[in-house]
Amino acid sequence: MNNFASDGWFKDEFHKRYAESAKEIGRFNLAVFGKTGVGKSTLVNAVFGAEVAKTGIGEPVTKESTLYLHTSGFFGLLDTQGLEIGVEGDRVIKDLAKLIQDRRRKPQSEQVHVAWYAIRFGDRRFEETEAAFIRKLADLGLPVVLVMTQVPTSPTGAYHPDAVEFAQQIDARGLPVHGARVYLTNAKADDFSGQQVHGLQELVDATFRCAPAGVEDALTAAQKVDLKRKQDQANTVIAGAATAAGAAGATPIPFSDAVVLVPIQLGMMARISAIYGIEVDKAAMASIAATAAATQAGRTVAGNLLKMIPGFGTVGGGAINATVAAGFTGAIGAAWSTVCLKLGEGKLRGVNGALDTESVRALFLDELKNQISRLRLNAREK
8 A cells, every 4th residue: 555644534434434345335225033942042142243233041132123234234134023923013014014115115225125034943833823923024025044043963064853853844835935935044053952054045045036136245245155255356446446547657657656556555455454344343344453554664564565566667656557556456455355254253362361462463574465466467367
C-alpha cells in the first residue's frame, strides 16, 4: 500500500468505505419457525455465527416475536417464542402476513426473504397442524425450507435409518417446500457421543436457491458456512479493483504519487471485509496492522515488493504503470482476502481473544510476497 497520513485517517476512511459497502450489500432476513425446543437457535447460530439467537441448555430461551439482527448488519432473524400447535399457529400466520405485507412496501433489505421450518428427529412425529402451518407460509409467498435437526449419523456418515424413514414419510405429504424434501442436519458436535456437524452446507445451498434475486450478496456476507462463496465474491471485487487501478496507471504514476491508488485499494479491502462478515472495528484494526508491513518503512518495503512485479522500472524513474498498478492492487486484495478468511474462522487471536496484530501483519506480508512471486512466474511463462 502507500504511506497514509495517519492511522486515524485510515481508520475513519475504512469505516466510511465499509459503510458504503454494507449499504450496497443490504441484509438477508430469515424467518425461523418450529415447535419449542427443536433446536432453532442452535441451527441459526451454526449457520450465521455465534450469538445471533440466544441459546441455552434444557429450556427454550428465544424471546417472544422479535427480530434479532446480526451485529454485522447483514442478517436479520424473525423468530417466534415457539410454535404451540393448534394454539398459536393461526396467530403467528396472521401476524406474519401483516409483517410481510408491510415490509413489501419497504426496501428489499427490510423484507422477509426465506423461512425455515424446523422439526427435531428425536420427536419422531410430524403433526398435521405443522403441515397446515407450512402450507399457510407458502400461501404468503414465502419460500420455505424444511429442516430436520439433531439427526444422528454413523461413524461412516450414514444417516440414522429412522431419520431416513421419518424424512420419507414427511416428503410423501407433498408439502410446498423447497426441493419437495426435508434437509437433514446436525448443527452441534457432541464429543461424548461422537456426533459431528453435518448438513449445513446443503441447507445453505438450498437457502441460496430459493432466496429472491437481489439478496445473494447479503446472504453470502451473513452466512458462515460456505467460505468458497465468500472467496469467489472477494475475487470478483479484487478483479474489479485491479482493473480500476490499471486504468489509473494508464498514464505512468511516479512512485511518490502512488497515493492515487489508495482509494481503490481501501475500498477493495473494506468490501472484502464485509463479504467475510468481519465486524467493522475489527476489520479496520486488522487492515491497519496488515498494511503497516508495507507502509512503516515507506518506500523501502513497498518499493522492494513493487520491483518484483514485471513492468516496474521500465518507465523512467521507476514509475507505476498500468501493469504494476493492477498487479500490486490484485496482490493486496488476494493477501487481504486470506487474512479475512482466517479472521472469519476465528483465528489470528491472542491468548485473551483480542486481535493478534503481529500475526495479521505477518500473514498479510507473506501472502503479499507470494502473490507478487506468482505474478513474476506468470510473466515469465508468457
